[in-house]
Amino acid sequence: MSGAEERERLLRTPTILLVDDSSLIRFLAERILIKEGWRVLQAGDGLEGYEIARKEQPDLIIMDLEMPKWGGIRAAVNLKRTPITRHIPIMFVTANQEARWREAMKGVGAAAILYKPFKGHDLLATAYRLLR
Numbered sequence: 001m002s003g004a005e006e007r008e009r010l011l012r013t014p015t016i017l018l019v020d021d022s023s024l025i026r027f028l029a030e031r032i033l034i035k036e037g038w039r040v041l042q043a044g045d046g047l048e049g050y051e052i053a054r055k056e057q058p059d060l061i062i063m064d065l066e067m068p069k070w071g072g073i074r075a076a077v078n079l080k081r082t083p084i085t086r087h088i089p090i091m092f093v094t095a096n097q098e099a100r101w102r103e104a105m106k107g108v109g110a111a112a113i114l115y116k117p118f119k120g121h122d123l124l125a126t127a128y129r130l131l132r
Contacts, residue, residue: 014131015039015056019049019075020064020093025116029062029093032120033127046070050078053085060130062123065094065101076108089130093118 016038018026023044030040041056043049046063047070053061061079065072072092079085089111094101097115105113112126 013039015058017041017058017061019043021067046075050075061088061090065096073104080109
């Protein structure tokens, strides 16, 4: 990203893409994020999330690990292979705390991992850090 592109990104309202098969998690996370004035997009699985990310190029992707169609790992691999989405930070939000999955998430470029159930202030603090 060039300096001009980075300045433009910092001046506009951040867009966050929530990718989770749980509509309840998406609803709760959206409520937290829109209170910050951020634009929030939603997807119910990794494939849909990948397609929305290619089209909308959000500033941050918050993604579940285990979902139908494409899980979070597969979606992240494809996002990082696609030139227009590879720069987007991905925060995984998952209940799965197994070491092998933690390593897999880091291996596909996770910028952060937050474990369910999470507190709203933890979600916000991590999102703010990744949006810098």
